[in-house]
Amino acid sequence: MAQTRPARPVRPTIPAPEKIPLTLTVNGIETRLELAPWTTLLDALRDHLDLTGTKKGCDHGQCGACTVLLDGRRVNSCLTLAVMKDGAKVTTIEGLAKDGALHPLQQAFIDHDAFQCGYCTPGQICSAAGLIAEGHAKTPDEIRELMSGNICRCGAYPNIVTAILQAMERS
Amino acid sequence: MINFQYSRASDVADAVRQIAADPKARFIAGGTNLLDLMKEDVERPTRLIDITRLPLKAVEDTPDGGLRIGALVPNSDIAYHPQVVQRFPMLASAILAGASAQLRNMASTGGNLMQRTRCPYFYDVATPCNKRTPGSGCAALAGINRMHAILGASDACIAAHPSDMGVALAALAATVHVSGLKGERSIAFGDFHRLPGTTPERDNNLGADEIITAIALPAKGFAKNYTYLKIRDRLSYAFALVSVAAALELDGDTIKEARLALGSVAHKPWRDLGVEASLRGQTATRETFAQAADAMLRDAKSYGHNAFKIDLARRAIVRALTQAARSTPQSQSNKKIR
Numbered sequence: 001m002a003q004t005r006p007a008r009p010v011r012p013t014i015p016a017p018e019k020i021p022l023t024l025t026v027n028g029i030e031t032r033l034e035l036a037p038w039t040t041l042l043d044a045l046r047d048h049l050d051l052t053g054t055k056k057g058c059d060h061g062q063c064g065a066c067t068v069l070l071d072g073r074r075v076n077s078c079l080t081l082a083v084m085k086d087g088a089k090v091t092t093i094e095g096l097a098k099d100g101a102l103h104p105l106q107q108a109f110i111d112h113d114a115f116q117c118g119y120c121t122p123g124q125i126c127s128a129a130g131l132i133a134e135g136h137a138k139t140p141d142e143i144r145e146l147m148s149g150n151i152c153r154c155g156a157y158p159n160i161v162t163a164i165l166q167a168m169e170r171s
Numbered sequence: 172m173i174n175f176q177y178s179r180a181s182d183v184a185d186a187v188r189q190i191a192a193d194p195k196a197r198f199i200a201g202g203t204n205l206l207d208l209m210k211e212d213v214e215r216p217t218r219l220i221d222i223t224r225l226p227l228k229a230v231e232d233t234p235d236g237g238l239r240i241g242a243l244v245p246n247s248d249i250a251y252h253p254q255v256v257q258r259f260p261m262l263a264s265a266i267l268a269g270a271s272a273q274l275r276n277m278a279s280t281g282g283n284l285m286q287r288t289r290c291p292y293f294y295d296v297a298t299p300c301n302k303r304t305p306g307s308g309c310a311a312l313a314g315i316n317r318m319h320a321i322l323g324a325s326d327a328c329i330a331a332h333p334s335d336m337g338v339a340l341a342a343l344a345a346t347v348h349v350s351g352l353k354g355e356r357s358i359a360f361g362d363f364h365r366l367p368g369t370t371p372e373r374d375n376n377l378g379a380d381e382i383i384t385a386i387a388l389p390a391k392g393f394a395k396n397y398t399y400l401k402i403r404d405r406l407s408y409a410f411a412l413v414s415v416a417a418a419l420e421l422d423g424d425t426i427k428e429a430r431l432a433l434g435s436v437a438h439k440p441w442r443d444l445g446v447e448a449s450l451r452g453q454t455a456t457r458e459t460f461a462q463a464a465d466a467m468l469r470d471a472k473s474y475g476h477n478a479f480k481i482d483l484a485r486r487a488i489v490r491a492l493t494q495a496a497r498s499t500p501q502s503q504s505n506k507k508i509r
Contacts, residue, residue: 067273075277079274084202131272147272149271
């Protein structure tokens with residue numbers, strides 16, 4: 001039976017809000033920003049701070065490509081409003097290497113060929129760093145389960161699990 | 172994303188004042204569902220009231236031996252909280268069955284209750300949906316409805332409530348504490364969410380001026396005989412087709428008390444006090460569990476694609492009660508169902 005399509009409601013006119021000042025400490029550097037409230041943390045990083053290592057995949061919290069560490073915990077930066085995180089510490093893939101040496105997870109991903117196209121990799125590595133800090137995963141089954149928020153369309157999952165196991169043993 | 176105003180609530184009273192003053196405003200905490208819906212053009216708030224700085228982050232013992240969980244405690248903090256793991260493991264298990272580690276780090280306790288259905292027609296603004304646009308019709312009734320409700324639905328809406336955590340909270344007889352212009356009140360978990368009836372646009376009974384402040388668990392946690400069994404299309408990070416929270420208090424093989432709630436089969440976590448009462452005094456056998464499953468599903472109705480869910484739910488109930496009786500709760504990392 002044919003159903004009528006609802007007309008799209010007319011949007012009320014909302015005055016453009018003033019940009020909101022905020023401070024984020026990104027990869028150890030205190031950064032002052034002025035952002036419109038709808039700017040996600042992901043867009044703040046990529047478009048306002050030129051930190052394009054964090055990737056926009058689905059932009060809906062389904063793929064994990066945008067994963068960063070926020071005050072040490074892994075989150076989807078695409079579903080986080082930057083203005084809500086005033087004062088927070090953010091670590092992105094660009095902030096993991098120390099003094100020119102790769103983070104153990106970055107080295108392990110190379111050692112075990114844990115990527116093909118590489119688009120999901122920054123999110124995979126940030127997510128794995130959060131996973132190791134949380135300390136709840138011990139077995140491959142547990143790693144797979146607690147990494148399920150990071151999709152790899154190339155299907156590098158077995159090598160990702162092996163790489164994370166290696167980094168866990170060395171951390 | 173759409174244009175909106177942003178403000179912060181300084182305390183609970185301020186949050187209540189702000190939401191009461193602006194019917195098109197929404198609270199935001201974890202944002203995992205609301206921001207997604209705003210990007211999809213389903214939710215169009217004119218103002219977001221940031222409540223993340225409110226002092227609602229404590230997990231505390233209550234005088235009656237229960238546990239009170241602040242509305243802003245992240246889902247992952249509840250799932251790994253020592254008191255929850257030890258005394259309310261069914262709740263921990265249900266939380267870990269849902270979403271992803273990142274989303275659980277972000278999503279709040281109160282927000283989990285406020286999340287909206289994942290009915291694809293609700294999300295697709297090009298299709299009719301009585302929940303999104305009252306009076307426009309329900310595209311799911313004659314559409315692809317394999318994920319949809321089999322219990323308590325109406326001709327206006329067959330959407331299912333997607334929460335895992337809520338199914339355990341229903342079985343544990345939790346209480347929702349809220350604050351509004353008229354003061355504080357508490358709502359039994361079973362009375363918090365609604366069936367769709369003719370007003371599917373209303374998911375729950377929270378007043379327009381009210382905010383969730385905490386969830387309280389009564390002392391009884393059923394830590395010995397429980398399970399949370401979730402059946403879904405893939406092993407992780409998927410919404411349930413059917414889920415079952417089952418808990419028993421046993422004296423030998425005799426059931427002293429039973430709790431049973433189903434997820435993703437109705438517009439709310441589905442608990443049936445009559446079925447629980449009928450299990451009291453029975454012997455914990457497969458036959459007893461099968462009778463309970465039949466009783467739970469006595470009014471189940473198929474809308475076409477979701478016919479399989481009735482049999483699936485029946486078998487999941489029997490399996491879950493068996494797991495609970497044997498003290499072999501479903502693992503949320505090794506997904507083999509035993």
